[in-house]
Amino acid sequence: MKFTDAMRWRYATKKFDPGKTVHEDTVTQLLEATNLSATSYGLQPFKFVVIRNQPLQDQLVASSYGQRQVADASHVIVIAARTDVDADYIGQYIDMVESERDLEPGTMEDYKSTMIGVVTRMSPEEMQQWSAKQAYLALGTILAACAMLKIDACPMEGFVSSEYNEALGLAGQNLEAVIVVPIGFRAEDDINQNNKKVRRPLEEMVVRIAD
Numbered sequence: 001m002k003f004t005d006a007m008r009w010r011y012a013t014k015k016f017d018p019g020k021t022v023h024e025d026t027v028t029q030l031l032e033a034t035n036l037s038a039t040s041y042g043l044q045p046f047k048f049v050v051i052r053n054q055p056l057q058d059q060l061v062a063s064s065y066g067q068r069q070v071a072d073a074s075h076v077i078v079i080a081a082r083t084d085v086d087a088d089y090i091g092q093y094i095d096m097v098e099s100e101r102d103l104e105p106g107t108m109e110d111y112k113s114t115m116i117g118v119v120t121r122m123s124p125e126e127m128q129q130w131s132a133k134q135a136y137l138a139l140g141t142i143l144a145a146c147a148m149l150k151i152d153a154c155p156m157e158g159f160v161s162s163e164y165n166e167a168l169g170l171a172g173q174n175l176e177a178v179i180v181v182p183i184g185f186r187a188e189d190d191i192n193q194n195n196k197k198v199r200r201p202l203e204e205m206v207v208r209i210a211d
């Protein structure tokens with residue numbers, strides 16, 4: 001399927017078929033693609049929390065303003081921002097890059113100092129916003145990857161982050177739920193799949209600057 005066709009095929013699925021399961025190999029494929037997302041400095045300040053647990057999924061409906069997608073989906077992927085990005089974390093990242101690229105230790109020292117300067121100057125609120133922006137990059141990738149693999153998904157901001165953090169034990173892992181993505185297969189009677197995809201025309205969306 002061509003990428004644009006895949007993006008036309010996808011829609012924010014409101015009703016999943018609870019009887020259909022995404023194969024674990026496909027979940028892994030989705031996560032591998034999503035893990036290749038671009039992030040600022042390559043720091044990947046988030047984790048993917050993958051839930052396949054019916055009682056927990058049922059419980060999360062109440063923390064999602066009653067949205068049943070989290071219960072009926074095959075898996076629920078929560079993209080959670082890291083709250084522990086500091087000089088140590090950046091140092092570990094640089095060590096990994098130098099090692100993977102067979103660089104002499106210390107080659108990336110200037111880059112590391114720049115990153116540490118930028119990140120450690122952030123207030124906790126700025127850090128939260130910055131990490132959340134990175135998580136949304138992963139959201140875009142996972143939605144596109146789902147479309148290419150013909151997996152249905154619903155991006156969800158409609159949830160109570162503090163309740164998810166509590167239910168999933170995220171605070172103890174220095175994580176905060178930013179965005180929720182149930183994945184699975186659309187129910188035959190999900191009427192939303194028949195809605196025409198509506199987007200503003202390109203000429204309204206694009207500002208061209210050329211000679």
Ligand SMILES: Cc1cc2nc3c(=O)[nH]c(=O)nc-3n(C[C@H](O)[C@H](O)[C@H](O)COP(=O)(O)O)c2cc1C
Nearest residue numbers: 010011012013014067154155156157158159179197
């Ligand atoms: C960041 C984000 C948060 C969203 N939150 C919800 C949500 O909580 N529940 C829901 O049913 N749809 C949610 N949506 C789906 C949007 O309403 C949907 O993507 C938009 O109307 C465009 O429709 P389409 O994705 O079907 O093309 C969200 C989408 C995005 C990108």
